[in-house]
């Protein structure tokens with residue numbers, strides 16, 4: 001019962017423009033966030049279809065249900081996994097089941113389609129995630145990619161080899177799967193595949209994580225034995241990915257403000273076999289960068305709260321323009337994101353930071369990064385994955401974007417900032433004043449040359465500028481030593 005009540009409440013609030021789905025779902029304090037989120041998104045997506053069924057069957061009149069409650073119940077009865085609640089509502093809906101089924105069948109006949117999803121308008125089908133494959137990250141702390149492939153093959157799945165182009169991910173059906181073309185530890189299945197009840201998932205051997213959300217840890221690539229911060233960490237998919245890359249060696253400091261999400265996170269990390277972490281229920285903005293505890297932190301992953309507009313089931317997914325009513329909320333979010341970013345750059349030993357959001361709005365992405373770089377001239381952008389098909393909005397082509405259409409993932413944004421070493425050569429400054437990296441590539445994840453850093457100018461960093469950076473760095477170091485003393 002609680003699931004349907006909460007889902008209807010969230011939908012009521014969305015209609016009254018009290019916030020985005022993702023935020024409202026998290027704020028609902030419902031214990032199974034994923035289940036609630038999925039139900040809300042799917043009901044929202046099928047809303048016109050459900051509305052028509054409810055109207056033609058006069059369900060509200062017959063049952064006295066409120067519209068959004070009726071929608072979530074009818075969704076699960078007809079399109080979802082069947083009604084999960086017991087009690088009065090189930091009995092009520094079952095009484096009308098044949099009429100509801102008949103109304104859905106009539107709609108399909110009228111539109112000459114056989115699948116539920118074909119009743120959706122093309123624009124929704126396009127951004128609804130129908131075409132986004134199911135990505136499975138192999139947890140290398142517990143197993144290997146080869147062992148998971150073997151296990152699945154023995155269980156009747158059909159391995160098609162490693163994908164060579166994005167096209168290969170579009171034609172997966174049934175139990176077919178491929179290795180991802182960019183990330184070695186990712187396996188890709190058809191969108192319909194569900195591993196939530198699978199042994200490999202329950203045993204922590206695989207993590208169900210969208211490909212785009214695997215990019216931050218993969219690109220940050222902290223060394224085994226290093227000290228790393230995950231600034232806004234819960235529910236911890238990126239934390240467990242970082243731990244896997246670090247081979248559970250070193251220190252992984254993970255912060256989150258939300259105690260409930262942190263407790264879910266500690267269960268997930270336990271299941272994933274992560275041991276190198278230290279969880280803290282703390283506001284990252286209040287963590288002291290000068291504390292001796294963090295003096296060796298060279299890598300930070302910052303994935304702060306965002307609008308979630310890239311989550312494919314949301315109405316705004318696909319559009320990079322915020323809807324009018326969101327602009328205040330977006331302003332608050334981007335101000336928070338910039339504060340987090342500026343704060344993270346204060347850690348004295350920091351060399352490299354990855355910033356990511358599951359937002360498609362440039363206000364939370366390129367604009368935040370540009371503002372931060374202007375305020376922190378000692379850092380520059382790293383040009384990421386030259387072969388990745390979707391780049392940050394100009395002029396930040398060094399960053400990555402992801403979307404259902406171009407990368408077959410949820411909408412996402414990733415940037416890496418690195419400290420400019422005083423000895424580094426060839427620092428470029430773009431017309432916007434942003435330094436562009438010419439740093440050496442590591443493992444093909446970055447590019448050396450400037451060829452796609454448009455627009456950019458020839459190297460402008462003079463000896464004087466470099467001396468200025470060195471002097472500033474030394475001044476800061478002296479100041480920190482004094483404060484520590």
Ligand SMILES: C[S@@+](CC[C@H](N)C(=O)[O-])C[C@H]1O[C@@H](n2cnc3c(N)ncnc32)[C@H](O)[C@@H]1O
Nearest residue numbers: 232233235236237238256257258283284303305
């Ligand atoms: C986008 S989610 C992080 C998802 C996570 N990185 C993952 O991959 O599973 C953002 C998180 O930031 C947390 N958060 C928001 N403000 C924070 C703050 N000031 N300090 C620490 N965590 C914060 C939220 O509670 C939320 O769990």
